[in-house]
Amino acid sequence: MKKSIAFVVFDGFQLVDMAAVSVFELANDGPSGPTYDLAVLSEHGGPVRSSSGVKIDSHPFNARIYDTVMVTGAMEAVVSSPGLIDFLQRSSEASRRTASICTGAFILAEAGLLDGRRVTTHWAQARELQHRYPKTRVEEDRIFINDGKVWTSAGMTACIDLALAMVEQDLGAASASSIAKMMVVYHRRSGGQSQFSALLEMQAKSDRIQSALSYAKRNLARELSVDELADAANLSRRQFSRSFRSETGQSPAKAVEALRVEAARAMLEDSNHSIDVVARETGFSDPERMRRAFLRKFGQPPQAFKRAARLGKEVLSAAMP
Numbered sequence: 001m002k003k004s005i006a007f008v009v010f011d012g013f014q015l016v017d018m019a020a021v022s023v024f025e026l027a028n029d030g031p032s033g034p035t036y037d038l039a040v041l042s043e044h045g046g047p048v049r050s051s052s053g054v055k056i057d058s059h060p061f062n063a064r065i066y067d068t069v070m071v072t073g074a075m076e077a078v079v080s081s082p083g084l085i086d087f088l089q090r091s092s093e094a095s096r097r098t099a100s101i102c103t104g105a106f107i108l109a110e111a112g113l114l115d116g117r118r119v120t121t122h123w124a125q126a127r128e129l130q131h132r133y134p135k136t137r138v139e140e141d142r143i144f145i146n147d148g149k150v151w152t153s154a155g156m157t158a159c160i161d162l163a164l165a166m167v168e169q170d171l172g173a174a175s176a177s178s179i180a181k182m183m184v185v186y187h188r189r190s191g192g193q194s195q196f197s198a199l200l201e202m203q204a205k206s207d208r209i210q211s212a213l214s215y216a217k218r219n220l221a222r223e224l225s226v227d228e229l230a231d232a233a234n235l236s237r238r239q240f241s242r243s244f245r246s247e248t249g250q251s252p253a254k255a256v257e258a259l260r261v262e263a264a265r266a267m268l269e270d271s272n273h274s275i276d277v278v279a280r281e282t283g284f285s286d287p288e289r290m291r292r293a294f295l296r297k298f299g300q301p302p303q304a305f306k307r308a309a310r311l312g313k314e315v316l317s318a319a320m321p
Contacts, residue, residue: 002037003067003170006091008104009042009058010072010084015050016156017072017101023163026179032171039066043083051075061087065094068166073102073155077125077132080107088113095149099162102155109133117147122155160185202248202255208233209247212240217259220283226252256283261297264290268302269309275302 005024024036042048045060051074061083069091088111092098100108105121106129108114115135120126126140139145144153144162153162160183168176204210215232216224229252230240244252264282267273275287284290291301298305 003035004037004039004064005068005070006039006041006066008069008071008084008088009040009048009050009056010074010078010080011049012051012074012078013048013072014074014102014156015052015054015056017104017159018056019157020070020101020159020163022183023160023167023179026182027167027171027175030171030175030178032175035171041087043081043087066091067095068097068099069095070099070101071104071107073100073104073122075103077103077106077128080110085111092149097149097151097166099151099153099166101153101159101162105129105152106132108150108152109136113150114152117150118145119147119150119152120145120154121152124155157185202250202258205247206243208235209240209244212244212252213255213259216256217263220256220260220263221281222283224256224283229256257293258297260284260290261293264294264302265305268306275306278302 024038028034028036040058041061042058043061045058047055048058049055092113102122103125105119118137120139120142121129123140126138130138143158153159164176164180204213212229212233227237230237233240248255260282264278267278279287279290294302
């Protein structure tokens with residue numbers, strides 16, 4: 001029997017949130033055959049204008065029971081209508097999953113569906129969500145969070161990670177991996193993965209420094225001396241060190257450590273590798289060095305992330321039909 005998924009839109013919704021539809025569309029073309037019945041809903045039905053001006057057709061709210069209801073977000077937090085709140089409160093009681101994308105979390109919170117739950121949203125709106133709805137437990141640096149039957153995701157392309165996680169829950173990891181490959185995206189970032197990228201935060205301005213950073217990320221298991229990075233940038237050691245600090249605001253050693261910590265965290269959350277293996281694969285000379293780097297960055301040791309990832313997998317496994 002097909003699983004019905006309803007995407008809820010409203011005037012000014014963010015069109016990129018509809019990228020999640022493609023995940024379920026591709027799942028329907030998979031070996032399991034058509035699995036999902038997709039619908040777009042709005043309070044009154046008909047064409048609904050997105051923030052970009054592009055309109056999308058929709059059906060009006062109805063009494064049908066949907067397996068999953070997903071609320072889209074907007075460029076900024078929106079105040080929802082009484083009709084939307086009523087629909088979400090009614091549908092959440094019967095649906096297997098209720099989800100929000102980006103600032104759609106504000107709408108679920110307004111409906112009282114996030115009280116006492118761990119949730120996330122776009123990083124730029126996370127603190128406002130916590131301020132407006134203090135009963136929520138906002139974790140601002142997460143790609144998505146599954147707390148019971150309620151799912152929330154970060155903004156923009158995080159909706160793809162959210163949808164892939166749902167497909168993985170429904171059809172298994174192989175199906176989600178195949179869909180990710182078809183969409184030319186990284187195979188589902190873990191929910192606990194940071195919304196931020198170390199490379200993006202460094203914001204290298206020149207192609208040469210960016211090339212050095214990209215080289216470092218591809219070769220984290222190597223020692224990565226300053227001379228090696230300078231060669232990758234096609235600069236002398238002196239020119240490289242000066243330009244690197246000027247563009248990134250930090251030394252090459254600190255930048256490499258940030259890349260290693262990011263890679264190590266991803267490995268801890270997405271695999272069953274031991275702490276020793278993760279430290280070796282990401283270029284830390286030993287687990288103790290990695291532990292100190294994690295404490296500097298997060299205030300928590302690597303073991304805390306590994307435990308949290310294991311608990312999340314156990315919860316997800318228990319929720320699978």
